[in-house]
Amino acid sequence: MRISKHGMCCLLIGAKLVASVATAQAAGAVSCADISSQSLKLKNVKITKAEALPSSDKYPAHCLLQGTVNDRTGADGKHYAIGFEMRLPDDWNGRFLYQLNGGNDGEVIEATGDPKEMNALGGKSALSRGFSVLSSDSGHSGKDPANHDAGLAASNMFGLDEQARLDYGFAADRTMTPIAKAIIRLRYGRRPQFSYMEGCSNGGRHVMVDASRMGDLYDGFIAGDPGIDLPRAAVQHAWDVQNLSLADPDIRKSFSRDDMALIAAKVIEICDALDGLADGMVDNLRACQKAFHLEELKCPGAKTPTCLTGEQVTALTRIMGGPRNAAGKQLYSDWPYDGGMGSSNWRFWKIESGIPPWNNEPLIAIMGAGSLSYIFTSPPTKTPGTPNDLLAFLKSFDFDRDAQKIYATDGAYKVSAMGFMAPPDVDNPKLLKLRAKNHKLIVYHGQSDAVFSVNDTIRWYERLAVNSGGNASTFARLYTVPGMNHCAGGPSTDSFDMLSAMTEWVEQHKAPDHIVATVSAANKEVPANWSKTRTRPLCNWPAVARYKGGDPESANSFVCEIPK
């Protein structure tokens, strides 16, 4: 039986279009144990594990498959391969999900599409919904024992090998896509009816790059807090560290927790009601930027708990303005003031991690510095992997000389960091391949993300809107999340199910006007005066949520409208 996207073979069960399940009986299907390098017959693909797992409390019965692709010796003499895992449920819904992972990749995360790895799933894993899920390490091992001596830079060392850079940027995704679809065909006797990808942070970046490079190969793309300009965002790390040092030479002391809480409280005081309801959330982000002035918090005299020093005001003003070179050229993006800036995740990224082996230095000063030094600049700088050395690399980073290295190539590194890390059309997005196939993209972004600026994503989306004659919402939608930090957290409704919204859009042509978000029970930063069941609509940018009357804790009391 031929499976078509028009549902010829399919049953309408409830509200969802579900492929008729004939898993074990389908012609050409094989059992889990019979999936092997030999039966798959794909060059350079090794299957190392094929194990049928029974159902558990968490997941349905499924086939766990592990393997490697393109085993090779790199230019640095080290071993590389794309490590991967697939989980194929016995009761398959006909859909395929590529789970894109965060950080520097370098680890095969369990291919369960689990909410702990991928928020935006509304608490239910993709595997338990019946998806076949793929996860990969994007072509390198972050725990290669050969890199042990590199200390905290070990997970960045792959940046010395050109192919590993390309795989991390986009090539592993391109390589794995037909392999995963072939495995699905072997297991079930038919190809996936619908294919999706989803990820947040670096995973969101993968999704954005793939939506641009291979928008024809997946029906739906879901990108969270995406690092669309990741090398440029890494230049911001150096800018942050150098400017925080103006407030205190020890950046961990540059802003206390109380200082950041003071700033966030002032943002709420000035901006909260601009969206029509004082509810602890800044929905009208643009109006807020015009109304809020950090200088109003500057101490008239000595520092007290209710004000900031002049150095702190200068430091944060420069950080929020984004990095510039000596000629004043913007090198990344500016940032909006929002109610989530006092949260622990914001602090973890920019100011202080609380991780003793890192000397409690923030994430940008450790992982961020290693990435900028080894991966995002050409030629790479072999910075020793101690907290002090990594911090020193950022402190001495020159915004004229060094910032250009994210665009540089040489004999050993023929593609620049921006070339392999960013979507090829990032500065002038068109998503031509995606549009030609009527495929879809959903992007969401926390307004208080400390590592990738929501303003950069908004600017990208507005350019896409111009490039598509104002019709961007027919194929791409952006949802900003007030108060949310990087991918989750902060005083926000940070639990939402983008995957269901996407499948409905693709399969039932039901475009998501808004997406209902709820507070997470696990989120300790939800203010005490909010209902534990608060819901809010996330609105299709540039619309924002506006209170229309009724229960202020319910999404039903809001409408999405474009601010005047």
Ligand code: CA
């Ligand atoms: Ca509000």
